Amino acid sequence: MREQFLSRRRLLAAGAALTTTISACAAPSGGTGGPELAGRRAEPVSLTYWKSLSGPRHEAQARLVEAFNAQRGDVRVSMEHVGEYGPAADKLRLALAGGTPPDVMLLGANTEMPYFARLGVLQELDGFARGAGGARGDALDGLYPGFVRDSRFACTGTSSGAGSAAGTGDACPHPDGALHQLPFARSTPLLYANLDLLRSAGLPETLPATWPDFLETAQHLLHHTRRSGAEDSALSTVHSALAYGAGNSWWEFQSALWAFGGAFSDARRVARIGEPASVRAVQFLADLVHRHRVALATKNAPAEFLRGNIAFLTTSTANLTQLVDGASFRVGVAPPPGMSGREAAVPGGGAGLSILRPVARRAREKAWELLTFMTSTESTAFFAQATGYTPVRPAAMESPALSGFLERYPAARVALAQQDRVRTADAVLAAPGVNTLIQDALQAVLFEGAAVPATCDALATALKRAAEQS
Numbered sequence: 001m002r003e004q005f006l007s008r009r010r011l012l013a014a015g016a017a018l019t020t021t022i023s024a025c026a027a028p029s030g031g032t033g034g035p036e037l038a039g040r041r042a043e044p045v046s047l048t049y050w051k052s053l054s055g056p057r058h059e060a061q062a063r064l065v066e067a068f069n070a071q072r073g074d075v076r077v078s079m080e081h082v083g084e085y086g087p088a089a090d091k092l093r094l095a096l097a098g099g100t101p102p103d104v105m106l107l108g109a110n111t112e113m114p115y116f117a118r119l120g121v122l123q124e125l126d127g128f129a130r131g132a133g134g135a136r137g138d139a140l141d142g143l144y145p146g147f148v149r150d151s152r153f154a155c156t157g158t159s160s161g162a163g164s165a166a167g168t169g170d171a172c173p174h175p176d177g178a179l180h181q182l183p184f185a186r187s188t189p190l191l192y193a194n195l196d197l198l199r200s201a202g203l204p205e206t207l208p209a210t211w212p213d214f215l216e217t218a219q220h221l222l223h224h225t226r227r228s229g230a231e232d233s234a235l236s237t238v239h240s241a242l243a244y245g246a247g248n249s250w251w252e253f254q255s256a257l258w259a260f261g262g263a264f265s266d267a268r269r270v271a272r273i274g275e276p277a278s279v280r281a282v283q284f285l286a287d288l289v290h291r292h293r294v295a296l297a298t299k300n301a302p303a304e305f306l307r308g309n310i311a312f313l314t315t316s317t318a319n320l321t322q323l324v325d326g327a328s329f330r331v332g333v334a335p336p337p338g339m340s341g342r343e344a345a346v347p348g349g350g351a352g353l354s355i356l357r358p359v360a361r362r363a364r365e366k367a368w369e370l371l372t373f374m375t376s377t378e379s380t381a382f383f384a385q386a387t388g389y390t391p392v393r394p395a396a397m398e399s400p401a402l403s404g405f406l407e408r409y410p411a412a413r414v415a416l417a418q419q420d421r422v423r424t425a426d427a428v429l430a431a432p433g434v435n436t437l438i439q440d441a442l443q444a445v446l447f448e449g450a451a452v453p454a455t456c457d458a459l460a461t462a463l464k465r466a467a468e469q470s
Contacts, residue, residue, distance in 0.1 A: 045075045045366045050082045050092070050102040052351065053185060053387075060386040061106075068373050075366040077104075085112055085351065096121055101356040104367050107181060108351050109150055110251065114430030116354070117153035117180040118470070123355035125179040128368045139182070139372050142393045146422025147183035150348045152176045154267060154427070176424075181352030182375045183392040185383070187318040188346045188418060189252055191336050196329040197221065197311045207312075207334035211259060211284060214312075214337045218243035218294035221311055243294045245301030245313040246285055248442035250435050252314045254347045254425060255336040257281045264438065265428030269467040272426075273438075274460035283452045286445045297446040316349055317415035321388040324409055333411040335418045345423040350389060390415055428463050431470040437462045 051061050058081060065079045082088040085108040095101045101121070107113040116122050129139045140148055154177035195205050198217075201224035208214040221243045250264070257263060262278030265271050272278055288295035298304050301313040306326050314336055315323075324331050338344040353374055355367045373379060375392055381399035384391040396402055397416070406412055428434050441459040444450035 042074070044073060045363050047075060047077045047104060047363065047367055047370060048102040049077050049079045049370070050088065050105040051079055052082065052084050052088045052106050052108075054081070054084075057185070057387045057389075060383050063386075064374055064379055064383065067379075068370060075369070077370060088112070089115070092116065103356060103359055103363060104370060105354055105356060106184065106351045107354050109147075109181070109183070109186070109348055110425040111429050111435055113151070113181050113352060113354060114153050114427070115432060115470070117178070118430060121357055122180045123357050123359065123364060123367075125182070125355070125368070125371075128364075129179060139375075140179075142377070142395050143183060143375070144186075144390075144392055144394065144419045144422070146419050147186050147348055147352075147392055148179070149176050150422065150424040151179055151181045151183050151352050152424075153178060153180050153430075181354040182371045183348075183352045184350075184375055184380075185318075185387070185389045186348055186350040186352070186392055187316045187390055188348060188415060188422060189255055189314050189336050190317050190320065190333045190415060190418075192305065192313050192315065192320075192323060193332040193334070194305065194308065194311045194327075194329050195332045197225075197308070198332075201225065205332055207332055208337055209334070210340055211256065211337045212339075214244075215288070215292065215294070218288070218312070219292065222292075222294050242296045242309065243311045244288060244296070245298050245304050245310040246289055246295045246446055247297075247299055247301050248439045248446060250429070250438040250442070251347055251349055251425070253281075253285065253438075253442065255314075255338075255345060256285065258345050258423070259336075259338040259342060260284065261339075261342065264426040264434075265463060265467070267427050269428045269431065269463075271428065271460040271463040271467070273463060274457045279453055279456045282442075282445060282456055285442075286452050289446055290449055317390055317412075318350065318388050320412055320415060321409055324411065331411065333414045335414070335421065344421050346418060346421045347425045348422045390419070394419075428467055431463075431466040434463060434466050437466065 049065065051058070053061065062079060065077050069075075069077055080102070082091045088105070089107070089112045092101060092105065096119075107116065107122075113122070191207055193205075193207050198205055198221070201221050203217060203220060208217045254264075257278060260277050260281035262275060262281045263272040264278075265273070273282075285295075289297050296304060296310055298310075301310065302315055302319060302323060304310045305313045305323065306328075308329065320333065335344060336346060353371045355364060355371070359367060377393050377395045377399070380391040380393050381396035381402045383389060384396060385401050385405045391397065391402065394416075397406070437459060441455050445452055445455050
């Protein structure tokens with residue numbers, strides 16, 4: 001993420017709205033003082049919250065924790081930054097080995113949460129969500145269903161059973177698996193476009209809905225900009241030759257892979273990347289770079305986009321405000337292209353809040369109250385306005401502060417409209433190191449011109465080995 005694009009003014013405005021709104025909310029039951037023991041007030045429960053994300057995304061989390069502490073006398077949360085998702089996961093592994101894990105942690109939804117859920121070290125939250133232990137019973141009501149689905153980890157039938165009660169192998173409490181986090185800093189991929197470039201090429205400003213249409217648009221743009229470049233020496237060589245920025249991110253490629261009928265794996269983590277449909281998807285992406293020459297292989301597509309060197313890119317909804325604010329041209333957005341006749345789907349991105357095991361019962365209850373506070377309508381409206389992440393509750397859109405945000409960034413409505421397309425990322429991503437294996441394969445194909453079928457076969461073998469070893 002390019003944190004420098006985020007507006008500190010927007011964070012301060014959101015913080016003012018948070019203070020006004022949340023200060024008016026009543027604390028959860030017992031939240032103002034805690035129980036009396038033998039005439040003395042009990043010491044507040046201490047919780048440790050390990051977080052990722054920096055810049056305004058750090059400051060927004062700090063404001064939420066401060067607001068929670070301010071309205072509670074029975075619990076005190078201390079927050080510690082432990083690096084971005086990968087390094088944070090490494091630190092958690094060490095803490096678990098040493099018996100000193102945090103109580104609550106922000107974990108990546110696609111790789112880190114499933115990995116630790118499989119180990120059985122995350123508290124299953126379905127009982128709390130149903131109202132167990134006096135907790136609110138409506139905690140999942142009003143959350144975007146797609147984000148709830150990929151906050152679950154499906155049962156695997158193994159003895160470590162992350163989807164089983166206490167890892168005993170009991171039946172899953174839900175067909176999609178056990179709930180292991182509440183969605184918090186969530187996002188989805190979007191297709192972004194330089195509308196001024198499209199207009200100059202005589203192209204419609206409605207972005208292509210399918211990959212074949214996208215290729216046709218890109219080729220038209222390529223022809224126009226090359227012709228214009230011959231007449232106008234002010235156009236750079238890169239600007240006059242490329243329409244799309246293709247990177248090696250597995251997450252940004254996942255929706256295209258599904259669109260072609262492919263996948264990295266099935267739900268049981270059996271590799272599918274070597275199958276014909278998956279190979280076709282990878283070949284299509286490679287052809288954009290090497291055959292049709294309408295795409296630039298780049299690991300920094302947002303920067304290339306802002307410089308006007310590419311007309312399209314696929315990146316996170318969390319980058320929307322950064323790109324709109326940073327661009328000297330009009331920015332359009334649309335869901336990532338799909339394929340005719342196939343249901344469109346996008347992976348959820350970002351992270352959610354999990355409770356670590358084992359945690360004493362009273363601490364678990366307070367940790368759950370922290371989770372429901374951080375993901376409440378008021379909190380998610382604040383966090384979305386301050387950071388650009390998608391609010392995890394549709395009701396947040398009724399917030400006056402967020403209404404103003406949508407007036408300034410109307411394209412954000414496109415991000416919200418595709419929440420019903422969210423699908424859980426392919427299961428093999430839960431195995432350690434798989435995201436790196438995939439990105440290395442895409443690097444070979446896009447940047448080095450490696451043969452697609454052989455690369456996909458090698459990747460399938462590597463994914464199979466990673467799944468078996470985890």
